[in-house]
Amino acid sequence: MEPWVVYTIGATLLYGVLNFLFKVAAERGHDTDGLVSGVGLAVAVMALATLPFTAPRPWAAFTGPVLGFAFFNGLFFALGSLTKYGALKRAPAAIVFTLNRLNTLGVVAIGFAFFGETPRPVQVLGIVAGLGVLAVVAVEQREHVQFSRHSAVGAGIALALGSALFTALSMTVGKLMAETSGNRIAYIAASYALVWLFTGTREAVRRRRSGRPRRRFSLEMAGFGVAIGALNYAGYFLVLQAFGSGPISLSQAIFSSSIVVPILLSRWVYGEKLTPLRWAALALAILSVVLIGAK
Numbered sequence: 001m002e003p004w005v006v007y008t009i010g011a012t013l014l015y016g017v018l019n020f021l022f023k024v025a026a027e028r029g030h031d032t033d034g035l036v037s038g039v040g041l042a043v044a045v046m047a048l049a050t051l052p053f054t055a056p057r058p059w060a061a062f063t064g065p066v067l068g069f070a071f072f073n074g075l076f077f078a079l080g081s082l083t084k085y086g087a088l089k090r091a092p093a094a095i096v097f098t099l100n101r102l103n104t105l106g107v108v109a110i111g112f113a114f115f116g117e118t119p120r121p122v123q124v125l126g127i128v129a130g131l132g133v134l135a136v137v138a139v140e141q142r143e144h145v146q147f148s149r150h151s152a153v154g155a156g157i158a159l160a161l162g163s164a165l166f167t168a169l170s171m172t173v174g175k176l177m178a179e180t181s182g183n184r185i186a187y188i189a190a191s192y193a194l195v196w197l198f199t200g201t202r203e204a205v206r207r208r209r210s211g212r213p214r215r216r217f218s219l220e221m222a223g224f225g226v227a228i229g230a231l232n233y234a235g236y237f238l239v240l241q242a243f244g245s246g247p248i249s250l251s252q253a254i255f256s257s258s259i260v261v262p263i264l265l266s267r268w269v270y271g272e273k274l275t276p277l278r279w280a281a282l283a284l285a286i287l288s289v290v291l292i293g294a295k
Contacts, residue, residue: 007239007245008238008242008246008251012255012258013258014232014238016258016262017262018228020266021224021228025221030220034218035221035225036078040078040192041225043188044196046230050185051185061182065177066187069173069191071194073173073191074194080165090159091157099157099161100167102134103168105131106168107252108249110249111248111252115247117249119247119292123292127249127250130288130292136277139277172248175248184241192232250292256288
């Protein structure tokens with residue numbers, strides 16, 4: 001199995017657990033800006049702490065190109081996280097995560113159109129299997145979609161689609177950066193420092209306009225921020241490793257299977273059964289990995 005496949009599988013599992021923790025935090029009623037800001041701060045601190053081990057002169061790693069890529073990645077990640085978290089407060093997890101993973105279609109198309117990627121026939125079947133995961137989950141959740149006329153669920157669907165767009169843009173920026181010689185740890189540190197600044201500023205402006213007092217420190221929300229941040233840091237580093245050594249279209253097809261993890265965990269934690277269609281989604285996810293990783 002090629003290294004980029006191993007990196008992608010690792011990132012898929014980490015992001016699957018990460019998204020489940022976002023769901024749990026949303027169910028616990030934690031503030032959107034506060035949580036995303038905490039995640040950004042946690043990742044930035046972790047990246048800065050490990051940067052000296054990857055660069056003899058850490059501050060010299062923050063070059064112009066690295067900061068430029070970091071600005072756009074930080075912006076798109078913050079917008080994608082805010083819209084996804086907002087969607088989870090309004091719509092079922094299966095709907096949100098399925099729609100959010102539609103970013104796979106955009107990223108795969110970008111890989112074909114702009115990066116000149118030409119997968120082998122067996123890998124094309126793997127892409128189809130990966131996208132089939134989305135189709136199966138969508139069919140399985142069709143009874144929930146029937147309630148989309150309700151304002152809350154409809155807003156959740158719209159936010160989930162917006163999150164898919166922002167995530168696709170963030171992944172594309174990551175692919176462009178991974179193909180440069182820039183320091184990836186510095187890029188991650190700058191990206192998530194910007195996420196922290198963006199969400200913190202947004203929260204301060206909203207608080208001033210509404211006249212609300214400063215939010216009290218929540219140890220639980222801080223714990224969510226650190227846990228999600230740690231998974232995000234490790235997962236995104238693996239994503240960059242995969243993008244730097246393999247095709248973005250194939251990596252993203254495998255990565256689309258990450259939706260299975262939070263959906264299954266959400267079903268298990270909240271007492272819902274594993275249906276035949278969910279088993280089919282699992283089977284397609286595994287088949288996608290096997291076909292794409294085949295030599």
